[in-house]
Amino acid sequence: MDAVGDAYDNAMCESFFATLECELLDRRRFRFHAEARIAVFTFIEGWYNPCRRRSALGYLSPIDYERRSSAVE
Numbered sequence: 001m002d003a004v005g006d007a008y009d010n011a012m013c014e015s016f017f018a019t020l021e022c023e024l025l026d027r028r029r030f031r032f033h034a035e036a037r038i039a040v041f042t043f044i045e046g047w048y049n050p051c052r053r054r055s056a057l058g059y060l061s062p063i064d065y066e067r068r069s070s071a072v073e
Contacts, residue, residue, distance in 0.1 A: 019048070019052075020040070020043065024039060024040065024043045049062070050062055050063050051063060
């Protein structure tokens with residue numbers, strides 16, 4: 001953490017929540033709290049963590065990066 005009010009402290013978190021809102025929450029209406037929790041969990045563990053492309057990995061998803069890394073060895 002840097003100084004108070006540093007705009008870069010929360011950049012990753014803000015990016016994640018913007019993606020969550022745009023890709024999931026703006027497209028659905030939930031009738032129950034549990035339904036929303038399951039949808040958010042599925043979004044994070046089913047797409048965001050394993051499949052979303054990341055610039056740090058050469059714009060590959062973690063799954064594709066691991067496949068390429070293990071194929072090279």
